[in-house]
Amino acid sequence: MTNASPSLAPAAPSSAPSTPRPAPAPSPSPFQFFTVEVLRAERITPAMARIVLGGPDLARMASAGRDQRVKLFLPRPGQSEPVMPDMRAADWYGAWRALDPAVRGIMRTYTLRELRREPDELVIDFALHTDSGDASGPASRWAGAAAPGDRIRVLAPVEEENAGYDFRPPDGTDWILLTADESALPAVAGILGTLPPATPARIWIEVHDPADRQELPTQADAHITWLVRNASPTTPDAIRAAALPEGTPYAWVAGEAATVKAVRRHLVADRGFDRRAVKFSGYWRRGASEDNLMEAAENA
Numbered sequence: 001m002t003n004a005s006p007s008l009a010p011a012a013p014s015s016a017p018s019t020p021r022p023a024p025a026p027s028p029s030p031f032q033f034f035t036v037e038v039l040r041a042e043r044i045t046p047a048m049a050r051i052v053l054g055g056p057d058l059a060r061m062a063s064a065g066r067d068q069r070v071k072l073f074l075p076r077p078g079q080s081e082p083v084m085p086d087m088r089a090a091d092w093y094g095a096w097r098a099l100d101p102a103v104r105g106i107m108r109t110y111t112l113r114e115l116r117r118e119p120d121e122l123v124i125d126f127a128l129h130t131d132s133g134d135a136s137g138p139a140s141r142w143a144g145a146a147a148p149g150d151r152i153r154v155l156a157p158v159e160e161e162n163a164g165y166d167f168r169p170p171d172g173t174d175w176i177l178l179t180a181d182e183s184a185l186p187a188v189a190g191i192l193g194t195l196p197p198a199t200p201a202r203i204w205i206e207v208h209d210p211a212d213r214q215e216l217p218t219q220a221d222a223h224i225t226w227l228v229r230n231a232s233p234t235t236p237d238a239i240r241a242a243a244l245p246e247g248t249p250y251a252w253v254a255g256e257a258a259t260v261k262a263v264r265r266h267l268v269a270d271r272g273f274d275r276r277a278v279k280f281s282g283y284w285r286r287g288a289s290e291d292n293l294m295e296a297a298e299n300a
């Protein structure tokens with residue numbers, strides 16, 4: 001087991017270069033802990049809770065949108081706020097891990113859906129796992145019951161340019177392909193909101209129910225296909241059947257790990273996408289909590 005802090009940085013590229021690269025110059029971490037409290041809890045669709053958070057330091061938080069990831073620390077049942085170590089410690093992760101696992105704040109990864117100004121508000125959209133039955137986890141349960149005044153902690157960037165997002169299409173990209181389920185829908189919304197006008201984009205989004213579709217404002221030339229689980233083809237099958245645009249693609253694929261893997265395999269093996277132009281990220285794995293995934297990564 002290591003004490004390495006869980007990264008807000010993107011995962012290693014899908015095809016790591018075979019020649020070693022010089023290490024990047026060390027830079028001060030552009031992330032900071034924030035104490036925030038729930039201002040409003042809204043149900044934007046049946047399976048999506050929008051939690052609007054406020055706090056004294058939010059003016060310092062920064063984001064350029066896209067799929068900006070943050071770490072949330074949530075209280076356990078019966079706690080009024082998450083139990084945290086001294087978050088100014090250099091090794092905050094080691095200090096958090098040293099706390100009793102039954103008591104310490106629950107750490108989960110989410111997407112910064114929106115950072116509003118005047119007033120400063122942080123918006124996070126939580127999928128409520130309506131199709132998981134009893135499997136829904138503490139974060140989705142917290143969001144489903146969140147009420148004004150509930151306090152949590154957030155580890156979030158204080159600089160717009162930071163390592164906590166993956167969507168980075170290289171120069172020369174002609175069109176964009178995005179796939180998501182409810183967990184990655186906030187990230188797709190963020191990406192679509194920042195695409196330059198008229199960018200060709202093809203998007204597949206899988207939801208539990210037609211009522212979970214959302215308006216996704218964008219200036220891109222976006223064709224969005226909504227897939228309803230158990231009623232539509234799966235995301236990999238829908239893409240297999242699709243005619244894709246000509247030109248150089250960049251794909252961003254996120255959601256349940258097995259689906260992500262199948263989509264990536266199809267794009268690279270069957271469609272001939274350059275594997276470096278397919279950014280893929282398992283946002284969750286069926287049957288495993290984020291704690292299970294973190295432990296597995298640390299023991300690998």
Ligand SMILES: Cc1cc2nc3c(=O)[nH]c(=O)nc-3n(C[C@H](O)[C@H](O)[C@H](O)COP(=O)(O)OP(=O)(O)OC[C@H]3O[C@@H](n4cnc5c(N)ncnc54)[C@H](O)[C@@H]3O)c2cc1C
Pocket residue numbers: 069108109110111112125126127128129130131132135136137138139140141182183184186187282283284285286287288289290291
């Ligand atoms: C970079 C990144 C950004 C993310 N952004 C968001 C976001 O903005 N909004 C969001 O809702 N999620 C997001 N996720 C996914 C979220 O972190 C996971 O779904 C997480 O497991 C939820 O924690 P939990 O405590 O509710 O469930 P856990 O305790 O982690 O898991 C409990 C059970 O629930 C199941 N489960 C977990 N997630 C889902 C799901 N989405 N649908 C159905 N069953 C599930 C697990 O398989 C497990 O059986 C993101 C993940 C990553 C890596």
